[in-house]
Amino acid sequence: MPFRFRATAPSPSLAFLTMGFVLVSAIIGLVMAYVLINERGRVYEKARLTDAVEIRMHGVQTAVAQSLHREWRNLLAVRDQLSFSRPQDLQLQLNALVGDGDVVSWAGFAQTDGIVLAASSGLLVGESVQARPWFKAGLTGTFAGDAHEALLLASKLPPHPEGAPLRFLDFATPVKSSDGSTIGVLGLHLNVDWAQRLLNELAEAMKVDIFVVGADGALVATSVSEKSATLDLPSFRMARSGASGSGVETWPDGHTYFTTTVAELAYADLPRFGWNMVARIDGDAAALPVRTMTRDLLLRLFGFALILLLLTLLFIVAFIRPFADLARNAVEIADGADVYPMESHRTRELAMIGAALAHLQSEAHPHESRDTGAHEDR
Numbered sequence: 001m002p003f004r005f006r007a008t009a010p011s012p013s014l015a016f017l018t019m020g021f022v023l024v025s026a027i028i029g030l031v032m033a034y035v036l037i038n039e040r041g042r043v044y045e046k047a048r049l050t051d052a053v054e055i056r057m058h059g060v061q062t063a064v065a066q067s068l069h070r071e072w073r074n075l076l077a078v079r080d081q082l083s084f085s086r087p088q089d090l091q092l093q094l095n096a097l098v099g100d101g102d103v104v105s106w107a108g109f110a111q112t113d114g115i116v117l118a119a120s121s122g123l124l125v126g127e128s129v130q131a132r133p134w135f136k137a138g139l140t141g142t143f144a145g146d147a148h149e150a151l152l153l154a155s156k157l158p159p160h161p162e163g164a165p166l167r168f169l170d171f172a173t174p175v176k177s178s179d180g181s182t183i184g185v186l187g188l189h190l191n192v193d194w195a196q197r198l199l200n201e202l203a204e205a206m207k208v209d210i211f212v213v214g215a216d217g218a219l220v221a222t223s224v225s226e227k228s229a230t231l232d233l234p235s236f237r238m239a240r241s242g243a244s245g246s247g248v249e250t251w252p253d254g255h256t257y258f259t260t261t262v263a264e265l266a267y268a269d270l271p272r273f274g275w276n277m278v279a280r281i282d283g284d285a286a287a288l289p290v291r292t293m294t295r296d297l298l299l300r301l302f303g304f305a306l307i308l309l310l311l312t313l314l315f316i317v318a319f320i321r322p323f324a325d326l327a328r329n330a331v332e333i334a335d336g337a338d339v340y341p342m343e344s345h346r347t348r349e350l351a352m353i354g355a356a357l358a359h360l361q362s363e364a365h366p367h368e369s370r371d372t373g374a375h376e377d378r
Contacts, residue, residue: 018312018315018316018320019312019313019316022308022309022312023309026305026308026309029305030301030302030305033298033301034298034301037297037298049258049281050246050258050260052258052281053208053246053258053259053260053279053280053281054246054260054262056206056207056208056279056281057208057210057260057262057277057279058262058265059202059206060199060202060203060206060208060210060277060279061262061264061265061277062265062267063198063202064195064198064199064202064265065265065267065270066267067198068144068169068190068267068270069267069268069269069270071103071104071171071188071190072144072171072269072270072271074097075097075107075171075173075186075188076173078093078094078096078097078107078186079173079175079186081093082109082175082186090109090117090118091118091119091122094107094108094109094118094119094120095120095121097120097188098120098121098188101157101191102191102194103190103191103194104120104188104189104190104191105150105153105157105166105168105189105190105191106119106120106123106124106153106157106168106188106189107119107120107186107187107188107189108120108123108124108125108129108186108187108188109175109184109185109186109187110129110130110135110184110185110187111183111184112139112182112183112184112185113128113130114128114129114130114131114135115127115128116128116129117184123153123156123157124152124153124156127152129152129187132151132152133145133170134170134171134172134185134187135172135185135187137172138172138173138174138185138186138187139174139182139185140174141174142172142173142174142269142271143170143171143172143173143271144169144170144171144270144271144272144273145169145170145171145172145273146169146214146215146216146220146273146274146275147167147168147169147192147195147214147220147221148167148168148170149165149166149167149168150165150166150167150168150189153166153168153189154166160193167191167192167193168189168190168191168192169189169190169192169195169273170187170188170189170190171187171188171190171271172185172186172187172188173185173186173187174186192221195221196221199212199221199222199223200223202223203223204223207281208279208280208281209222209223209224209257209279209280209281210222210223210277210278210279211223211224211231211236211239211277211278211279211280212275212276212277213236213239213240213275213276213277213278214273214274214275215273215274215275217239217240219231220275231251231252233249233251233259234247234249235247235249235259235260235261235278235280236261236278238261238276239261239276239277239278240276242263242276243261243263244260244261244262244263245260245261246258246259246260246261247259249280251280255282256282257280257281257282258280258281258282259278259279259280260278260279260280261276261277261278262276262277262279263276264276264277318346319346319347322346322350323350325342326342326350326353326354326357329341329342329357330353330357333357333360333361341354341357341358341361342354342357343358
């Protein structure tokens, strides 16, 4: 009875194992690549957003400081050229400092007793400004005052076009005599509307939203339409404490923004207003290029994995399947079937196994070889 060769238990095929190995390796590789790309993408995204908002904020700060410093230098220039010999000359100098009133709303000189000696357009001449913060601070040194509503000038200047209260920023400097003693204070009121227009233009040019937080923690000005006196956000809490920092925040409008807080920029001899500035950019919009890059890279990785699987199938058909055919051929020979040993020269191993099977088959049927030889002799 011929020997029947049977496997003791069903086993997975070499093709199945190869495909499974490649598939598992591809999945593991894709997962690792995704984690790495996602992590690196987030780090790059944060660094890019930090640089973007900080560089833009620095540009805004510099532009605002330069504009304010220009008005400050104009004030100092008038101070250095004040002529008290002719009161009308002093009046002309102050009128020239104010100009059309678009930037500077009022300029005046007050004596040490607080009485205004000369002023632009003659406004407040003869009145006392002794109680005003700019005058009291100007007696002892240079001064920059935060935004405030007009008091003495509220009824003397043209009203706001929209009916809103007139608001000013203050500059003041002491005026000294030849012997170095203080003889009065030269002050001016900057129009807050001018500062607001400047802020809006810079925000539009820099593609960033700007918020100016005053020394008292209140919102002085902003480039966005939605205005609130205070905002309970980490960036504004940092601004009120004078700290600096950057981060991602969800604002009351429900959107996520990348936000930075910076302290007031020291610029030349410009007095400080005590401002801190908060800037924000839309996190989703700013991060879009990075996310697009990450998505495209992942798509390419999936494409590579698909190509790898196709190449694996080709490898199985070209090289693994002949081994399966050879294995079936070997089982048939072991079962005693009279089959011709399979021959394959695709690889050296396949050729060696085929030759070995042919040799084993010839050894298993030696009588057939002798009979064939004797028949040929006759």
